[in-house]
Amino acid sequence: MRVLAIHAHPSPESFNRLLFDTACTALRGSGHEVTELDLYGEDFRAVMSADERAAYDTDEPVCSPDVARHAGLVGTADVLLFVYPTWWMGVPAILKGWLDRVLVPGVAFHLDERTNRVRPGLGHVRRIIGITTYGSSRSYVRVMTDGGRRTLLRALRMLVPWGRRTTWLALYGVDTSTEAQRARFVRRVEERVARL
Amino acid sequence: MRALLVHAHPRAESYGAALRDAAARGLAAGGHEVDVLDLHVDGFEPRLSRAEWADHRTAGAARAADVQDHGARLQAASALVLVYPTWWGGPPAILKGWFERVWVEGVAYTLPPGAARVRPLLRNLRRLVVVTTHGSPKRINVVEGEPGKHLVGRQLRALCHPLARTRWLALYGMDTAAEAERRAFLARVERRLARPRL
Numbered sequence: 387m388r389v390l391a392i393h394a395h396p397s398p399e400s401f402n403r404l405l406f407d408t409a410c411t412a413l414r415g416s417g418h419e420v421t422e423l424d425l426y427g428e429d430f431r432a433v434m435s436a437d438e439r440a441a442y443d444t445d446e447p448v449c450s451p452d453v454a455r456h457a458g459l460v461g462t463a464d465v466l467l468f469v470y471p472t473w474w475m476g477v478p479a480i481l482k483g484w485l486d487r488v489l490v491p492g493v494a495f496h497l498d499e500r501t502n503r504v505r506p507g508l509g510h511v512r513r514i515i516g517i518t519t520y521g522s523s524r525s526y527v528r529v530m531t532d533g534g535r536r537t538l539l540r541a542l543r544m545l546v547p548w549g550r551r552t553t554w555l556a557l558y559g560v561d562t563s564t565e566a567q568r569a570r571f572v573r574r575v576e577e578r579v580a581r582l
Numbered sequence: 583m584r585a586l587l588v589h590a591h592p593r594a595e596s597y598g599a600a601l602r603d604a605a606a607r608g609l610a611a612g613g614h615e616v617d618v619l620d621l622h623v624d625g626f627e628p629r630l631s632r633a634e635w636a637d638h639r640t641a642g643a644a645r646a647a648d649v650q651d652h653g654a655r656l657q658a659a660s661a662l663v664l665v666y667p668t669w670w671g672g673p674p675a676i677l678k679g680w681f682e683r684v685w686v687e688g689v690a691y692t693l694p695p696g697a698a699r700v701r702p703l704l705r706n707l708r709r710l711v712v713v714t715t716h717g718s719p720k721r722i723n724v725v726e727g728e729p730g731k732h733l734v735g736r737q738l739r740a741l742c743h744p745l746a747r748t749r750w751l752a753l754y755g756m757d758t759a760a761e762a763e764r765r766a767f768l769a770r771v772e773r774r775l776a777r778p779r780l
Contacts, residue, residue: 396632432628432675439592474737476672476729479628479679485670502757504718530736533672533729541671541726 387512387582389413389420390463394470394481396426401560401568405517406469408572412580413467421459425480428452432483447490456484457493460508465582467515468538471560476533485537495545506545513582514543515553517575519560527558553578583709583780584615586659590666590677592622597756597764601713602665604768608775609663617655621676624648628679638686645686652680653689661709661780662742664734668716668752671723672730681738690741700741707742709780710734711749713771719755749780 391410395402406424413420430452441449448454460466470481477485491497495507516538520527539552555578557563557571587605591598602620609616621628626648630638637644645653656662666673687693691700712734716723735748751774753759753767774780 396630396635400635426629426632432679433622433626434592434674434676436592436594436622439596473630474678474681474685474733476678476733478630479675479682482670482672482678483628483675486675489670497757504722531727531729531732533727533733536727536729537671541729544722544725 387418387464388462389418389465389467390423390459391420391467391469392423392425392481392484393427394425394468394478394484398427400471402469402471402519404572405519405575408576409467409469409515409517409579412576413582416580416582418465418582421463423456423459425484430480430484431487432480434483434486438487442490447492450487453487453490456488457490460488460493461510463511465513465515466511466542467517467579469517470534472518472520472527472532472534474533475527475530477537485542489542489545494542504545506547508542508545509547511546511550513551513553514538514546515555515579515582517555519557521561522558524556524558553582583661584659585609585617585661585663585709585780586655587616587618587663587665588677588680589618589620590622590664590674590680594623597715598665598667600768601715601771604772605663605665605711605713605775608772611772612776612778612780614661614775614780617659619652619655621680626676626680628676628683630679630682634683649683652684653686656684656689656704657706660706661711662707662738663711663713663775663780665713667756668714668723668730671726671728672733681733685738685741702741704741705743708746709749710739710742710746711751711775711780713751715753715756717755717757719758723754749774 393406410420441447448457470477496505555575589602606616633644666677691703693700739748
């Protein structure tokens with residue numbers, strides 16, 4: 387399958403980067419075709435500009451070269467893989483900006499001209515995978531609600547056909563985790579994505 | 583009250599900007615002091631930098647001048663009014679990044695060595711008001727689980743005064759809303775923010 391792997395961590399030496407590399411290597415090892423999008427690495431702009439917001443309501447919502455390239459990759463992906471640290475119970479701003487700017491009408495969904503309702507546009511996506519780390523414990527994340535997970539597995543999932551599967555791999559309490567716990571999680575990520 | 587009004591819409595002539603102006607008018611009419619922070623006008627950079635990330639536990643040598651300034655304004659306010667369009671269930675990236683870069687250790691909370699939980703520092707904030715628009719109808723947002731609402735009502739709220747109250751003013755179904763509905767919502771926002779205790 388063709389996998390679009392999206393990474394959103396500022397440091398190339400982070401544990402999060404290790405998770406991203408592990409997942410990509412394991413996917414390639416299983417014969418999948420992986421395209422890596424390192425948002426910090428390519429200095430992806432997070433802020434939707436006034437021109438882009440104006441274009442959003444027109445027939446040509448994509449008006450920036452970086453967005454056009456990413457939208458093209460989304461259009462041919464069978465799997466969307468997101469690897470990010472959970473901050474404020476959500477995706478980092480750079481990834482939020484990617485959703486805001488790239489997943490526009492015509493790319494991720496269509497706006498019905500008559501009713502102005504949203505129609506799903508990601509019929510080709512067979513699976514959404516999220517891999518993330520939390521500073522907080524699992525119980526605290528539950529109390530606060532996991533906004534990042536809801537964004538990807540509910541809001542984004544509404545745009546893929548009914549019944550397509552999702553995978554969520556999470557390490558809680560990463561700031562206080564031991565070396566062994568982190569190593570175990572890396573192995574879990576490796577094994578899980580290898581049998582996609 | 584002394585209100586910090588944070589606005590996050592890219593277009594100067596948008597309905598979002600009209601909401602910002604309605605909120606500011608209401609606050610002024612109610613005798614509140616208003617400090618307007620327009621993130622797009624200021625060219626705010628929402629991406630947490632590598633240096634900031636590396637520095638996030640050492641209370642801030644890497645903090646930029648605008649981030650420090652915003653932090654000081656946040657600490658001087660008794661009410662926070664957020665005006666933004668809801669995209670993908672939550673605030674636009676520019677506002678999400680504002681929380682990530684400005685609401686940091688030493689400004690919004692402390693985490694003393696050995697403590698299991700963060701301790702709130704923004705006890706000056708007694709009101710959190712959100713003015714937002716959702717393109718989709720309420721039922722879609724309920725299925726999505728309203729991440730933006732929980733971010734403000736639970737997480738930001740936990741770092742404010744223990745008795746702080748949250749007010750949620752939302753226009754759902756913006757994409758199909760009639761002109762009259764939009765005007766009515768502007769009037770409602772202005773009226774609500776003119777109240778003495780917001």
